[in-house]
Amino acid sequence: MTNETFAAALSRRALLAGSASTALGLTLAASMTSAQAQEKPESGGKVDMAEVLKPGPLPDMQLGKDDAPVTIVEYMSMTCPHCAAFHANTFDPIKEKYIDTGKVRFIVREFPFDPAATAAFMLARCNPSKPAELATADQYFPMISMLFKQQRAWAAPADGNVRNGLTQAVKIAGFSQESFNACLTNQKLLDDVNATMQRGAKDFGVNSTPTFIINGEKYAGDLSVEQMSAVIDALL
Structure with a gap:
């Protein structure tokens, strides 16, 4: 494998890893948001x-x-x-x-x-x-x-x-x-x-x-x- 081919393969791996990391981050963020939503109690209405x-x-x-x-x-x-x-x-x-x-x-x-x-x-x-x-x-x-x-x-x-x-x-x-x-x-x-x-x-x-x-x-x-x-x- 030439240096150019190796570099290209490495870049693809980095891109795939980055995409997976981003997806994982979005999943974790969604999970945290969902958990926070569950923690917040239901409102009984507004009062002045x-x-x-x-x-x-x-x-x-x-x-x-x-x-x-x-x-x-x-x-x-x-x-x-x-x-x-x-x-x-x-x-x-x-x-x-x-x-x-x-x-x-x-x-x-x-x-x-x-x-x-x-x-x-x-x-x-x-x-x-x-x-x-x-x-x-x-x-x-x-x-x-x-x-x-x-x-x-x-x-x-x-x-x-x-x-x-x-x-x-x-x-x-x-x-x-x-x-x-x-x-x-x-x-x-x-x-x-x-x-x-x-x-x-x-x-x-x-x-x-x-x-x-x-x-x-x-x-x-x-x-x-x-x-x-x-x-x-x-x-x-």
Whole structure:
């Protein structure tokens, strides 16, 4: 084989290899796009985000910067196992990746389905040492995290006494029996928690928990880290 023939054969091989590589790359890209599409959850419809962010009956409990490019509003119930699963498995990685880095503002709103959830939200909203005052975000988020972790113990205790279960759960947060009782007999707080739920249902069509409103798009269910990341990444 002459040098010219060898060079020509080598060029053909390179061309064939390049074509195969390109085809493989396109296949991989298509596969990745398909996988990403599967990760992104189905939208439950659009909502006017400006209306969502208008002040409600209670001050919003927020983590993250006000000017973050993505805002997530979660409607949740404290007795909802899917909400507990989201906060156990998804919330912390999302917080580390997006909230702590200034990309996401995360807001929690109360949507209690039963009296036990309503009571838990009221306790989360109360300042343990001054129950007539509302808790700060620094008090609120650790409280709901603790209540979700202990959800089965207080929401479905063996003896059926949810009140006693809640009393024991919140003592570690600094509640005394007196402040516990004072918080749960605060009629205005009760009305505001219920009004928050009613606003979510009436104005934004929330009918299950958890429901997330992300930059005007609604998503329902216990989203995984991959699903929520797919939604957020598409908005950045």
